[in-house]
Amino acid sequence: MAEIMDGKAVSAKVKAQAAEEVARLKEQGIIPGLAVVIVGDDPASRIYVNNKKKACQAVGIYSEEYALPADTSQEELLELVRKLNQEPKIHGILVQSPLPEGLDEAALVETVDPIKDVDAFHAYNVGKIMQGTYSFLPCTPAGVMELLRSSGIEVCGKHCVVIGRSDIVGKPMAMLLLHAHGTVTICHSRTQNLKEICRRADILVSAVGKAGFVTGDMIQPGAVVIDVGMNRDSQGRLCGDVDFGQAEKLASYITPVPGGVGPMTIAMLMKNTVTAAKLQNGIQP
Ligand code: GUN
Numbered sequence: 001m002a003e004i005m006d007g008k009a010v011s012a013k014v015k016a017q018a019a020e021e022v023a024r025l026k027e028q029g030i031i032p033g034l035a036v037v038i039v040g041d042d043p044a045s046r047i048y049v050n051n052k053k054k055a056c057q058a059v060g061i062y063s064e065e066y067a068l069p070a071d072t073s074q075e076e077l078l079e080l081v082r083k084l085n086q087e088p089k090i091h092g093i094l095v096q097s098p099l100p101e102g103l104d105e106a107a108l109v110e111t112v113d114p115i116k117d118v119d120a121f122h123a124y125n126v127g128k129i130m131q132g133t134y135s136f137l138p139c140t141p142a143g144v145m146e147l148l149r150s151s152g153i154e155v156c157g158k159h160c161v162v163i164g165r166s167d168i169v170g171k172p173m174a175m176l177l178l179h180a181h182g183t184v185t186i187c188h189s190r191t192q193n194l195k196e197i198c199r200r201a202d203i204l205v206s207a208v209g210k211a212g213f214v215t216g217d218m219i220q221p222g223a224v225v226i227d228v229g230m231n232r233d234s235q236g237r238l239c240g241d242v243d244f245g246q247a248e249k250l251a252s253y254i255t256p257v258p259g260g261v262g263p264m265t266i267a268m269l270m271k272n273t274v275t276a277a278k279l280q281n282g283i284q285p
Pocket of ligand 1: 094095096098140168
């Protein structure tokens with residue numbers, strides 16, 4: 001039976017570290033600040049944003065929420081981001097994705113000042129990640145790396161298979177595993193022989209967004225299985241991409257959903273906000 005990787009416990013440690021750093025910064029008169037922008041009324045986004053605000057409160061980070069109606073124009077949004085770029089109380093800016101239809105997310109991301117880009121979505125930060133000289137890492141892949149590290153799982157030399165090639169998870173996840181000296185295969189919807197490739201993974205990361213996508217016959221006995229999926233099953237319950245019942249019998253380590261990667265994402269956002277506050281005050285993170 002697989003060992004469960006407890007994202008709640010590991011995220012609590014990361015947040016406790018962030019809280020200690022916030023307390024030290026406050027002694028120097030610096031209060032890290034995060035602005036969260038949410039447009040429209042996507043229920044999942046609302047839950048994520050509420051959790052981010054709660055985490056800020058717990059860690060001691062000042063937060064502002066900008067909840068805008070779905071019919072907000074691109075120019076209004078750009079104007080808000082430009083204003084937040086200039087706002088000294090705000091060190092991190094996060095625009096919750098996805099945005100309503102008709103808004104240009106890419107243009108918005110490029111408007112966020114890279115030094116306040118706590119999602120690490122801006123082309124400048126993406127480039128720094130490619131080079132391995134980053135200040136910020138995207139929160140979800142960074143959270144996965146922290147879970148692997150805290151579970152004592154060695155990535156060096158391992159065959160890592162990432163299913164999904166999104167800008168938010170799949171691509172940066174592959175890059176971080178590569179930086180950790182893994183041998184990385186990226187799979188996606190057009191991949192041929194997906195099952196065979198997954199079955200050769202020592203570390204399998206699924207970021208597909210489909211309940212029950214990863215079945216037992218895709219898992220090598222003893223593999224580490226990381227489930228980034230956040231889906232609802234036929235009964236409306238939160239679940240990942242992996243058939244947990246089948247996978248836990250085969251894997252050596254596995255992340256549950258909920259309570260695996262999800263809490264790590266938020267903890268890494270807290271860490272990035274502290275880093276942003278330090279960088280903007282000339283302190284080495
Ligand atoms: N939507 C889902 N995950 C994320 C994330 O990490 N950042 C932002 N901004 N939006 C998201």
